[in-house]
Structures are given as C-alpha cells and as structure tokens.
Amino acid sequence: MAATKTRVSSFSRNVPATLAPQIPGVKTGPNGTAFVSSGIPDLDRIVGGGFPLGSLVMVMEDPEAPHHMLLLRNFMSQGLVHNQPLLYASTANDPKGFLGTLPSPVTSRADKLSHDDEPVEEKGLRIAWQYKKYFGGSQQILNSQGAMENKHEYGNDFDVRKPLQRQFITGQKVECISLQDCPDLSALRDRCATFLAQFPRKDGSISSVGRIAIQSFCVPECSYFNREWHMLSFIKALRSMIRSSNAVTVVTFLPSVLSPSFSKRWQHMTDMLFSVLAIPDEDKDLAELLTGYQDMVGLLNIHKVARINTQVPVILEATTFSLKLRKRKYLALESLNQAPVDGSSGTSYSTSGSCSSTTSSKPGSLDF
Amino acid sequence: MADSICRTLRDGGLEGEHAPALTIKDRISSPLGLDVFNHVLAQLSSFILAGKSQSRGLVLVALTRSPSFYLELLKSGGVQLNSAQKWIHILDCYSDPLGWKDNPSRHEKANTATDENPGTVALFRDVKDANKLFCSVSELGKELLGPIKGRFSVAIDSVSEMLRHASLTSVASFISKLRSHDQVSSIFWLLHSDLHEAKIAAVFDYISSMIASLEPMIHPSNGERLSSENRSLRNENLSRGNFSVRFKRRNGRVRQMCEEISVEQSGIKFTPVSSDGQAIGGGPLPKVQFNLELSEKEQMDRASVVLPFEHQGNGKPIQIYDGRRSLADTRTNTVHVPTEASEAADPRKGEIIYLRDSDDERPDSDEDPDDDLDI
DSSP: OTTTOOSOOSOOOOOOOOOOOSSTTEEEOGGGOEEEOOSOHHHHHHTTSSEETTOEEEEEOBTTBOTHHHHHHHHHHHHHHTTOOEEEEESSSOTHHHHTTOEEEOOOSGGGHHHHHHHHHHHOOOOOOTTGGGTOSOOOOOOTHHHHHHHHHHOOOEEEEEEOOHHHHSSTTEEEEEGGGOSSHHHHHHHHHHHHTTSBOOSSOOOOOEEEEEOSTTOTTSTTTTOHHHHHHHHHHHHHHHHTBTEEEEEEEOGGGSOHHHHHHHHHHOSEEEEEEOOBTTOHHHHHHBTTGGGEEEEEEEEEOOOOSOOOOOOOSOSEEEEEEETTTEEEEEEOEEOOOOTTSSOOTTTTOBSSSSOTTSOOSOBO | OHHHHHHHHHHOOOTTSOOOEEEEEEBTTBOOHHHHHHHHHHHHHHHHHHTOSSOSEEEEEESSSOHHHHHHHHHHTTOOOTTGGGTEEEEEOSSOTTOOOSOHHHHHHTOHHHHHSTTSEEEOOOTTOHHHHHHHHHHHHHHHHTTSOOOEEEEESOHHHHHHHSOHHHHHHHHHHHHHOTTEEEEEEEEEGGGSOHHHHHHHHHHOSEEEEEEOSSOOOTTOOOOHHHHHHHHHHHHEEEEEEEEEOTTSOEEEEEEEEEEETTEEEEEEOOSOOOOSSOOSOSOOEEOOSOOHHHHHHHHTOOOTTTTTTSSSOOOOOOSOHHHHHHHOSSTTHHHHHHHSOOTTSOOOOOOOSOTTSOGGGGSOGGGGOOO
C-alpha cells in the first residue's frame, strides 16, 4: 500500500540497521540474541536458530548408549571449523585423543541439494484454477538459492566417517582438561573463568565467540562424585559466567547415577535440555510402529529450549526425534512417523481385538 | 542366551575398545546369583583351557568365598588342576581382608587345596584400598601371561562385598581401569542389588556392557502372612527364576533377552521362556505422528499429475466455458474434439443415465458439472 501512495505520511518507519555479524558462524536472532550453530542443521532448525550465546546446554545421557558423543562431536567440530576457541573437559586421562574422532565438515554442493529442494517445492503450490489462464504470466517462484548459500556458512553437515583436518585442531584454539586431574571443582571453575574472560559480552559488537564442552560430568570415577552440592554449585557458577560472556557450553551428564532430587535440580539449572535414548534392537513391535526403524541410531528428546531475553515460550510440534545417519555419514534428526497401520490388526469391532496397533495375535490389555 | 553371555566374554574386546563387562544382579527374592556366577566361571574356564577364548588366563578376586571353594568347584566340574597356576590365579581377599591376623602363614598351612596347587592363590590383606587391589590384579595377570603377549579375564566374586570396604568412587574407578587395561579381555562380577541404594545399581549398569538380572518367577507380595502356600512359593523362588539380560551392542542399540533358570542338584539349566513374553522395552515414544511428508518418489509423482486447467493459455485459443455445450459444439470442431468424443456414448466408459424429475427444471441442470474440468 505504501508503494502506490505518492504523498509521504507523517509516519516514517524507522528500520533499525540489522547488526551484520562480523564473524562467520554467528547469526542474529530476535530479541537481541545471537546464535551459533549446534553442528547439526536439523537441530538448529528445530530449536529456532541454534544455541544462543550465553546459554548452558545440557544433554542427559543414556547409560546404555553413547549417542551423546555424536551431539558433542558435531558441536565441537562446528566451533573449530568457524575458528572459535574450544575448551574441552572429560574424564579420560588423555582428552586430546578425543579430538581425533571429530568429524570433518562437508563442503561439496551435491550433498546439499536435498536440503534446497524441499522448501522450494512447498512454496510452489499448484492451484488448478479455471480462470488462471486469463491472468497470464505465471509468477516465478523467488529463487531462494541465494538464501540457502548463506546458511551453509552458518551451519555445516558433518561427515562422521572423516576425521577433522589437523589444521583445525592444532593451534592455540583448543584447550583440554582431564577431569581426573581436578580433585576439586574449584580448579575447573578457575580454568573455565580464564577461558571465558576472552569473550566478554559488551554492548553491540561480538568480537569472538567461544565454546566449552564438558563430557560426562558426573561419571562415578571422579573424586567429586559424592559431593553433589559441590557439583551443583559448580554448574551454577558456570551458568553465571556463561551468561556474561559470548560463549556456549554443552555439558553431558548421566541422570541415573545422581540422586533423583539432584538430577532434577540440574535439569532446572540449565537453559537447554536434551536427552538421548537408546532404542531396543530387533524389536518387532517398534519396527511395525515406526517407519525407518532400521536406520535409527537412537532417539533425541528436547525438553527445554533456551529463551533468553523473552517471556514467550517455544512450543515445539514434536519433542522426540530419531537420530539417523543419512547415507551413513551425516547426522540427521527426523520426526517420528507412524507406519501405516496394517488393516488386519486390531481395530475391527467384530472381533474382540485390542485397540493398539501392534500385532493382532496378542490381545492387548484394553479390550473393547 | 546364557551361552551368548559366555560367548561374549570369551570373545573379549577389540583393540582399543573397553573390555566387555558383565554384571550379575540378584536379589533376596531370587538369590541365584552365586549359582550363575559359578556357571559363568566354569564356562569361561573351559573355554580358556580349550584355547577357544581371547584370554589365556583368569584372575579371580575371591571376597565372599574361599579360594579352596573355587578350586573344588573347578575340580568337580571336571577341570584338571595340575597346571592350574598357568591359567588361573586367585586373589584371596577372603581369609584376611583387613589384615587383622598377625601371622598369615599359620592360616595358610591349614589350606590343603593351596598346597596342592602352589602359586595359584595370593593373599591380599588390604581390601579398603582399591588402588592396591588394582595393582595386585594387574600383577597377577602379568604373571599369568608371562613374557608372551596376551590377555586375561577378571572375575570379581562380589562387588557388594567390595563396596562394604571401599567407596563407590574407588570401586567404580577400579573397574573402569580394569576395563581400559589393554591386557584385560573381559570382566564379570556379582552384585546383590537389594543391599545397595538404587544409585549404586545404576552406576554398575552404566559401567557394564551386559546386565544379567535375576527375578523371581512368582513375585511374593510384601506383608503376606507366612502361610504354607507362600512358603512353597518362596521355596520355588530359591531354585527357579527368570533370567533376563540386556546387551549394549556396538551399534548403540540395546538387546534384551529372557530365559528361565532352574538350579538343581545336577547343575544349572536355562530354558527359553515358556509363557508369552510381554512387550519388552516399553515406550520411549510419547508422540508419534502420522507420516505427512512425501518421499521423493511421491513428490515426483505429484509433480507429474496433470491438473485440469493447466494446459490452457499456452498459445491455444482460450475457451470460455459458459455452461452450455451447444455453443461449444457449433464454434469449434477441432480443438475440443477429444473431449467431445468422450461425451459420445463410449461403450467402454461409464455412463450415467437419469430420468428428469420434472419438466420444471431448467435446461442447464441436465449438464454434467464435471464437463468444465478440462483435463
């Protein structure tokens, strides 16, 4: 409407100059937040952009499966690819060894095409309208290729089969701590504080961004394992340090080895909470219920999404996603889809079949 | 399925991987843990002696029963103990775990079994120190293997006993150090789950790669008065039970299997579950949606569907259909011939023959409303 009016109204729109991020790998979002990619493009899309700077992300591990390592590796690789300094702490005697298992980013364009095609399809809604022919000239769908290319700079797909090139790992950017060397968590907290001092948060510009990754924080072998209040106050101190700096921390922990009340306290302390679950192998019921069961590596639950600077909650369409390795290389998250129910099972009223969609031979607990 | 446990222990771990670890968990209502432990021990010993296993020796940390018990057990199982010190070493933490006895040598003389097999049993007097225990175990293992490169297995009689003396952290680090020791091929232990808090059982579930738990066949409910029926049920539970195993597989998935176990005079028997098993592994699936997305093939098919009015306006004269067939008839003969032809009574196609309700209806209502769909 403003385009057709020639007179200038007394209202002039004040378009704020968008803060172009000076460094790659950081995207600005609403409410003054800046995001960094988690290393998994699907996850970035689901949580609405990525991990906000200044947030604490926690991943609850499953004692039966090592899937949290997939998330952690992608997160660390993404940071290294964007030249963001990384602090890594784990319980291994030699944490540097883990760096050799980080995946390398995918650069070829061919593998990215599958991402591009989908949104273009949805925009082109084909309407078979009787009078369309009188209006002449079909409207071209805006070529969104340009927008896609910018996204590639923000978040990459990682090929889990190829290790990250050495040039990313060597250098001053990566610090490793072994949690076994820290008898007391205050030493660890001091290390984190000195690391985070490199990225203070000042108004406006973001000069550099850092990442902290702590793996298996409450593993039973640590000397501080019995001191649960101690661990909790470490997490609290870490969160306050993170808030005032341009960094993101990912901590993985095992909720089943903590007392239930402490596990809840930890979960409340964090900004973003995920949990990974193992799936049973060769489970016929599950194979019938879900499509794509064979390819699934595990399940990811999203419990909390970070909402910093806003009171508006995020309500996700689905909170459980399946972790899959697309083409056995790229980690992907897919929403769970129910397989078409076999017509012969269960829901006919003539037989006393059960309501569940699983095999009809076993009567379920509900008989209608 | 108990065979598959023993096979996994026999095969050991790959290079650079943690050694497979088995927890045998039992409880007061199904106290068959020691029998299962003995069974696994006997099986592994026979594999070692036959040379079929990755490990060439076994180090047994005996906390709840004396070393002579185990040597007798192996002998009664038909295992020759002549050259026992070549393949089995027992760390005796039973005779004097806390170092209370002043003169340990006096006690050892009473032990005839160890006299027959010298060098098999080593006394350990400081169970509170898990580090020292680890050093002793690894030394014994190295002794077993000698100069030849190889691996040995470790069996811990009862981790519950260890937890009495040492803290959870030290026991957990003891086991994980053993698992990551490059000469340890496999490790298994016994745990009485109701002696400890749930947290401790969770820790051992986390550390192990296979969890074998024993459950009673008939669950005794708490607070029932001890009647003769209950007593017989409970006696049943002393000799039979459900044996379920959770395997953590390399692909990140969990395999659960179940069997029935019965312990008799002759030995242990494992039988497949007779009754219909319930759904295992419940539901980590709270919300599953129907598949609303299209696969690639489906997208291609959708793209190739011809929609009604699409082909018009592409150079051909635009036809305005105003609802009367007769006009179209007279105006064109060429373009819409295919559609006209289809209106003629084609014996192969379906035809709708109808009778008019009354002559009041307007002439337009005779038409087939689908005619204006121009496909």
